[in-house]
Amino acid sequence: xxxxRGLHKRYGDVTxxxxxxxxxxxxRLLGFLGxxxxxxxxxxxxxxxxxxxxxxxxxxxxxxxxxxxRRRFGYMPEQRGLYPRMGIADQLTxxxxxxxxSASSARDAATxxxxxxxxxxxxxxxxxxxxxxxxQRVQLAAALVHxxxxxxxxxxxxxxxxxxxxxxxxxxxxxxxxxxxxxxSSHQLELVEGLCDDVVIVADGHDRLSGSLRxxxxxxxxxxxxxxxxxxxxxxxxxxxxxxxTTTEGTRLRVPADVDAVxxxxxxxxQGTVEGFRFETPPLAEVFRxxxxxxxxxxEAGARDDxxxxxxxxxx
Amino acid sequence: xxxxRTIALVLRRELHDRLRNGMLWGVTVVLSLGVVALxxxxxxxxxxxxxxxxxxxVDGRTDAFGAALTQHGPLLDIEVATTVxxxxxxxVGMLTADEVDAALVGGPRLVTEDGSASTELExxxxxxxxxxxxxxxxxxxxxxxxxxxxxxxxEISVPVVDPAGESADGDAALIxxxxxxxxxxxxxxxxxxMVLSGTVEEKSNHVVEVLLGTLRxxxxxxxxxxxxxxxxxxxxxxxxxAGLSANALVGGADLPEFGLGAVAVGVLMLVIGYAFYAALFxxxxxxxxxxxxxxxxQGPFLLAIFASxxxxxxxxxxxxxxxxxxxxxxxPPSAPFTLPARVALEALPVWQLVAGVAMTVLGTVLAVRxxxxxxxxxxxxxxxxxxxxSLRAEAVP
Numbered sequence: 001x002x003x004x005r006g007l008h009k010r011y012g013d014v015t016x017x018x019x020x021x022x023x024x025x026x027x028r029l030l031g032f033l034g035x036x037x038x039x040x041x042x043x044x045x046x047x048x049x050x051x052x053x054x055x056x057x058x059x060x061x062x063x064x065x066x067x068x069x070r071r072r073f074g075y076m077p078e079q080r081g082l083y084p085r086m087g088i089a090d091q092l093t094x095x096x097x098x099x100x101x102s103a104s105s106a107r108d109a110a111t112x113x114x115x116x117x118x119x120x121x122x123x124x125x126x127x128x129x130x131x132x133x134x135x136q137r138v139q140l141a142a143a144l145v146h147x148x149x150x151x152x153x154x155x156x157x158x159x160x161x162x163x164x165x166x167x168x169x170x171x172x173x174x175x176x177x178x179x180x181x182x183x184x185s186s187h188q189l190e191l192v193e194g195l196c197d198d199v200v201i202v203a204d205g206h207d208r209l210s211g212s213l214r215x216x217x218x219x220x221x222x223x224x225x226x227x228x229x230x231x232x233x234x235x236x237x238x239x240x241x242x243x244x245x246t247t248t249e250g251t252r253l254r255v256p257a258d259v260d261a262v263x264x265x266x267x268x269x270x271q272g273t274v275e276g277f278r279f280e281t282p283p284l285a286e287v288f289r290x291x292x293x294x295x296x297x298x299x300e301a302g303a304r305d306d307x308x309x310x311x312x313x314x315x316x
Numbered sequence: 317x318x319x320x321r322t323i324a325l326v327l328r329r330e331l332h333d334r335l336r337n338g339m340l341w342g343v344t345v346v347l348s349l350g351v352v353a354l355x356x357x358x359x360x361x362x363x364x365x366x367x368x369x370x371x372x373x374v375d376g377r378t379d380a381f382g383a384a385l386t387q388h389g390p391l392l393d394i395e396v397a398t399t400v401x402x403x404x405x406x407x408v409g410m411l412t413a414d415e416v417d418a419a420l421v422g423g424p425r426l427v428t429e430d431g432s433a434s435t436e437l438e439x440x441x442x443x444x445x446x447x448x449x450x451x452x453x454x455x456x457x458x459x460x461x462x463x464x465x466x467x468x469x470x471e472i473s474v475p476v477v478d479p480a481g482e483s484a485d486g487d488a489a490l491i492x493x494x495x496x497x498x499x500x501x502x503x504x505x506x507x508x509x510m511v512l513s514g515t516v517e518e519k520s521n522h523v524v525e526v527l528l529g530t531l532r533x534x535x536x537x538x539x540x541x542x543x544x545x546x547x548x549x550x551x552x553x554x555x556x557x558a559g560l561s562a563n564a565l566v567g568g569a570d571l572p573e574f575g576l577g578a579v580a581v582g583v584l585m586l587v588i589g590y591a592f593y594a595a596l597f598x599x600x601x602x603x604x605x606x607x608x609x610x611x612x613x614q615g616p617f618l619l620a621i622f623a624s625x626x627x628x629x630x631x632x633x634x635x636x637x638x639x640x641x642x643x644x645x646x647x648p649p650s651a652p653f654t655l656p657a658r659v660a661l662e663a664l665p666v667w668q669l670v671a672g673v674a675m676t677v678l679g680t681v682l683a684v685r686x687x688x689x690x691x692x693x694x695x696x697x698x699x700x701x702x703x704x705x706s707l708r709a710e711a712v713p
Contacts, residue, residue: 071530077526081525082523095526098322
């Protein structure tokens with residue numbers, strides 16, 4: 001169990017962490033979600049002792065983290081990279097040894113991972129000779145080669161194509177299913193929605209909402225309804241609903257969570273033949289918007305505007 | 317897993333990486349060949365045969381005079397052979413026919429084809445004539461010419477010594493000082509530059525972020541410094557072996573006695589000076605965001621090396637006991653280059669050697685501690701970091 005309590009960190013005038021707390025459990029995948037600059041990377045670095053915290057505690061299995069515990073962790077930093085000219089099998093072996101494996105165990109683990117990734121025939125190749133997608137997979141293998149108990153992945157799906165997202169997503173998911181504690185950060189909520197068991201939503205350096213993904217979506221006061229009537233007829237929303245969007249595919253409505261879905265469907269069926277109907281808890285993006293008061297895109301745009309204003313003031 | 321094993325793993329990776337680097341081997345081979353050339357070429361190219369002169373003697377000069385002339389020649393590094401003839405005309409005839417180079421005729425005058433002679437031949441003839449007059453005068457006083465001649469024939473050697481009674485081979489000492497200083501400078505600069513490039517590479521391709529997930533910055537810095545230090549000593553061993561082997565093969569000169577001291581101090585200062593500069597170059601690398609930026613962040617340290625070398629060549633070698641030489645011996649940036657040169661020139665009192673080594677060790681300890689802190693503060697920062705910023709930055713615990 002990883003427990004972070006009340007983490008505070010300032011860099012001069014900038015508050016990076018303002019009381020962030022989170023708990024990650026074994027066998028579950030925790031999504032650590034928020035806009036760029038919310039404090040996700042600083043929090044993850046704090047787990048590895050790369051940040052001197054002003055306040056707060058970082059505990060693993062109920063104790064402060066020491067070098068021995070850290071060797072059982074796997075880390076994929078946001079700024080990732082490996083030695084460009086070193087053979088990929090040698091790199092994985094080296095990292096395995098640094099994490100405490102014997103030379104032979106590290107070599108065996110590297111071979112196993114490269115075989116699983118379909119890269120056994122490229123074991124001696126330097127990283128730069130691999131495609132971007134394969135480099136990303138080797139990068140993830142570098143965090144996994146020693147079979148870590150805790151896996152900290154900072155924006156692991158950034159910059160990947162859909163196929164790469166699916167492949168790496170499956171690899172990460174398998175780690176949690178095998179019993180590892182997995183923490184994965186992202187500012188692209190739609191990418192990780194299908195992966196996470198639990199989420200912590202973070203903004204402005206502190207956690208705003210946490211719990212199992214199912215629970216926090218269920219706790220949202222609204223539900224999203226999709227309906228398509230025959231002939232492309234636009235339905236008249238019932239009094240408690242509002243239209244979110246209408247497209248050629250159909251109409252999206254937002255209704256209170258306590259609306260009776262069967263009665264709603266009956267009402268819509270009276271307006272025409274219902275060809276499609278879905279009654280869903282809202283997506284993570286909507287949960288974030290309601291929790292923080294703005295979408296991730298809006299928060300990041302606001303931060304950029306603030307930065308530009310500060311730059312102008314400094315220049316003036 | 318112990319910290320020692322962590323550092324050993326870093327060290328092993330650095331060694332493997334550098335030993336696969338063609339540039340390391342290229343530099344080692346070029347330097348070895350350079351030293352071999354310095355050892356082998358001078359004996360091969362040197363023309364040690366003394367100039368030979370054939371001189372015709374007339375005006376009653378005898379074979380005994382010719383023997384004296386032949387004996388005096390080597391004192392001025394020439395070889396003189398004589399032929400006694402009866403007539404001056406016969407001597408001039410031989411001169412015209414190129415059978416002799418000069419003729420000593422009545423007067424006495426030394427006749428040559430163009431009316432001039434080398435200083436060595438002229439001086440040898442003049443001394444021999446003067447000696448002959450002395451022998452004649454002694455004979456007139458009743459001292460037999462054979463007795464006087466045997467006294468003059470005794471080999472007399474007047475040694476050249478310093479006030480302490482020590483004699484030195486000035487040229488050999490200067491060459492040794494130059495070679496030792498240059499080798500120390502090249503080894504320090506090349507290997508410190510490798511520390512710099514390795515640090516820049518790890519930072520610019522972000523592998524350091526992955527590594528710091530399990531090890532600390534000082535593990536990385538220590539492993540890197542030790543690995544490159546071992547390689548530097550290995551390079552010196554290869555270069556020295558090449559030079560000594562070549563010297564043995566061509567039957568070259570014996571190393572002067574003081575040479576071993578200069579080499580020993582050179583190796584000692586190479587180790588200490590390498591640690592001093594490599595730590596600073598590691599900081600320069602950690603402050604740079606790219607290889608291009610590293611060329612400017614390493615500027616002050618390169619300047620310190622080159623300024624020290626220029627001062628050694630221009631000031632210390634010509635005046636190895638002067639105030640500037642003493643000051644440079646005590647300053648950590650310049651001592652690694654100054655101390656071996658002064659030992660080679662036998663111009664370094666023991667107290668200055670001890671003080672210079674102690675000051676450099678102290679400076680190195682401070683540099684490594686400061687570098688360790690700055691490295692830990694800047695290695696995770698993206699892009700380039702200014703000096704003031706890196707001094708104020710918070711080090712990774």
